[in-house]
Amino acid sequence: MGAYILRRLIAMIPTIFLISLVAFLIIQLPPGDFLDTVIANMQKAGQTVQPEAVAALRERYALDQPLLGQYLHWFTSIITRGDFGSSMLYGRPVWDLIAERMPLTLLLGISTVLFGWIVSLPAGIYSAVKKYTVPDYVMTALAFLGIAIPGFLLALTVAFLQFKYGGKAVGGMFSPEYAEADWNLGKLLDFLDHLWLPVLVLSIGGIGGTIRILRANLLDELRKPYVVTARSRGLSERRLIANYPVRVALNPFIATIGWLIPALFDGEVLVATVLGLETTGPLLLRSLESQDMYLAGSIIFIACVLTVIGTLISDILLALIDPRVRAGVI
Numbered sequence: 001m002g003a004y005i006l007r008r009l010i011a012m013i014p015t016i017f018l019i020s021l022v023a024f025l026i027i028q029l030p031p032g033d034f035l036d037t038v039i040a041n042m043q044k045a046g047q048t049v050q051p052e053a054v055a056a057l058r059e060r061y062a063l064d065q066p067l068l069g070q071y072l073h074w075f076t077s078i079i080t081r082g083d084f085g086s087s088m089l090y091g092r093p094v095w096d097l098i099a100e101r102m103p104l105t106l107l108l109g110i111s112t113v114l115f116g117w118i119v120s121l122p123a124g125i126y127s128a129v130k131k132y133t134v135p136d137y138v139m140t141a142l143a144f145l146g147i148a149i150p151g152f153l154l155a156l157t158v159a160f161l162q163f164k165y166g167g168k169a170v171g172g173m174f175s176p177e178y179a180e181a182d183w184n185l186g187k188l189l190d191f192l193d194h195l196w197l198p199v200l201v202l203s204i205g206g207i208g209g210t211i212r213i214l215r216a217n218l219l220d221e222l223r224k225p226y227v228v229t230a231r232s233r234g235l236s237e238r239r240l241i242a243n244y245p246v247r248v249a250l251n252p253f254i255a256t257i258g259w260l261i262p263a264l265f266d267g268e269v270l271v272a273t274v275l276g277l278e279t280t281g282p283l284l285l286r287s288l289e290s291q292d293m294y295l296a297g298s299i300i301f302i303a304c305v306l307t308v309i310g311t312l313i314s315d316i317l318l319a320l321i322d323p324r325v326r327a328g329v330i
Helices: 002-027 034-044 051-060 067-081 094-129 134-148 151-166 185-222 225-232 237-243 245-249 251-255 257-266 269-274 280-289 293-321
Strands: none
Touching: 002 067, 002 293, 034 051, 067 293, 094 134, 094 185, 094 280, 094 293, 134 185, 151 185, 151 269, 185 245, 185 251, 185 269, 225 237, 237 245, 245 251, 251 257, 251 293, 257 293, 269 280, 280 293
């Protein structure tokens, strides 16, 4: 087990390096850069562009260097000093901007994951055990609807219904009277009153997918000989299902736990933008629109690194839980 973890850790080093390179190249694909956009907007507005000021800004953000030089400047600053650079759009350190939105991003992501699993796991198990019954058909239909409906469309619909029939404005995580207030019981209750909507919208698609996957995996396990043998030994149906096939059917979810980590970080960009949530998703979208390469590249890089780390955690958990993985059978 120790040798396996060591090999994975060593393999992460070149992987992270390649991720950083790809993340930087992605944000360089559009023509021009942030300063070109600023200059074009100033010229459209009839303002005079000082070449000296533009040259100074290019030197400050290393835009006067070739592409490889810009990448090395950015990546070495991250590795040696933990400095992700300064945002050209906001004029502030990139890490400060990300750190400001991190608490809400993590809270929203964790709440979404927990709510989705609390709803989908029992529903998927029940749907598999009661296959081809009316409840199974209802859950299957709802699961397909959850998968098919785009998150941003559901966000717009729920927000409209809440505004029209609930008489409450939707946007952000606080009502106007609590936005700048200190934390108290009223602000906490107002926050929880706003939290349920994005959690519901963000979790719908995941709930539908989890129900379908768990149902299919569990149905496959229930047909295997070891289940028939356990029944013949007089094991109760509830204990049989919980102790054996459900544990095996959960393997795909354990294997993908690592994917939840970056999902907690970057969230659903369009849903967060529609609902006016101050998470990292809209921040990434705004940085891509303005070609703020250090901010956009850092968010993409951090999300990808979290994916690598999360995948390692998933593999370790899977090896600990499933003896077949440790034995190299699967």
